[in-house]
Amino acid sequence: MLVGLRERIAAELTATLHGGDLKLDRxxxxxxxxxxxxxxxxxxxxxxxxxxxxxxxxxxAALMLQSLHPLAMAGVDQHSDFRADPVGRLNGTVRFITTTTFGSSVAAREVIDLVRRIHTRVHGTAPDGRPYRADDPDLLTWVHTAEVRSFLAGHQTYAPRPLRLTPAECDTYYRQVAPVAEALGARDVPRTSRDADRFLARLRPQLHATPAALESVLFLRRFGRTRRERLVTGLLTNASIGLLPAWARTELGIHRPTLVRTGWDRPLATTVGRALQWGLGPSQIQAAAQGRLAGARQG
Known part of the structure; x- marks a missing residue:
């Protein structure tokens, strides 16, 4: 019975996150x-x-935080198909992150080139009259910093305490992810936790929730094609709220007391995460990457 349950969880997660095919050759x-x-x-x-x-x-958390930049949100609102095909959008994001982190040099270059080509087609005028383009170096730096800041916050909150990063390792994380953003065209990318904090503080006056941002966050929090998917998504998005800066929650009109975030959302997300991890089992992607890297030592 447990084997069957584990297989169902693995199949559903692989379909939702990777489109059903891990493409291990990458x-x-x-x-x-x-x-x-x-x-x-x-x-x-x-x-x-x-x-x-x-x-x-x-x-x-990254999607919610990124939505607070009016120009970034205008690009998503006017060009993304996240409403019609949210799973497809998720697959593309997961593919980019996993390939640039664990993939071969050729595979990483391919996904970076693909995203750069897509960005050249994303441009327009925001509701406030300002022009935008997705390949704007400053906008790319915003999207990247909001994303990796959120990933790091998630890890530091939900990884077992002995596996969490030290302050020095957090700075190393920012240095290691910066070249990915630069390969897409970003500039002046933060390379330490302090740099990231200063960057967010500098942009803070430009960040606010537009109607499109509020709509996208509501869509995200209600997403799910099945009752089970909506339940899991609801638990994880509630937990992600606790990863946002307090000012971001205020801008988005999210009022979730500290006791609820720490005493309810976090324990539930930890339990759900452990169940999902059990269902997935050891990462086939990481195992494949480790095998590729081991080839250098064997050679």
Whole structure:
């Protein structure tokens, strides 16, 4: 019975996160290839991006935080198909993160080139009259920083305490993820926790919730194609609220008391995350990447 349950959880999660196919060839070869950014097991970037609960909650938090930039949100609202195909959008994001972290050099370059091509087609005028384009270096830096700040917050909250990063390792994480953003065209990318905090503080006057942002957050919190999916998404998005800066929760009109966030949301998300991790079992993607990296030592 447990084996059958585990297989069902694994199949459903693989379909939702990866579109049903892990495409392990992106990670398994060629033997000895270090990956485009040289990330290895034990590195902060590998540890953060390999922790399921931290990435799920951090990912939801990132979407909410990113929505507070009116130009970034205008691009999503006017060009993204997240309403019609939210799972497809999720698959693309997961594919980019896993490939740039664990994939071969060729695979990482392919997904980066794909995203760069997509960005050239995303441009327009925001409701406030300002022009925007997705390949704007400053806008790319915002999207990246909001994302990795949220991933790190998710890891530091939901990884077992002995596995959480030290302050020095948190700075290393920012340094390791910065080249990914720069490969997409970002500039002046934060490389330490302090840099990230200063960046957010500097942009704070520009950040506020537009009607499109409030609509997207409501859509996110209600997402789910089945009752079970809506339940899990609701638990994880509630938990992600606790990862946001207090001012971001205020901007989004989210009022969730501290006691609820720490005494209810966090324990539930921890339990759900452990169940999902049990269902997934050891990461096939990380195992394939480790096998590829081991080829250098064997050679």
């Amino acid at each position: 990670y398994a070869g060629p033997p000895g290839d270090p990956g485009l950014f040289g990330i290895a097991p034990g590195d902060p970037m590998w540890r953060v991006h390999g922790h399921a609960t931290g990435m799920l909650t951090g990912g939801f």
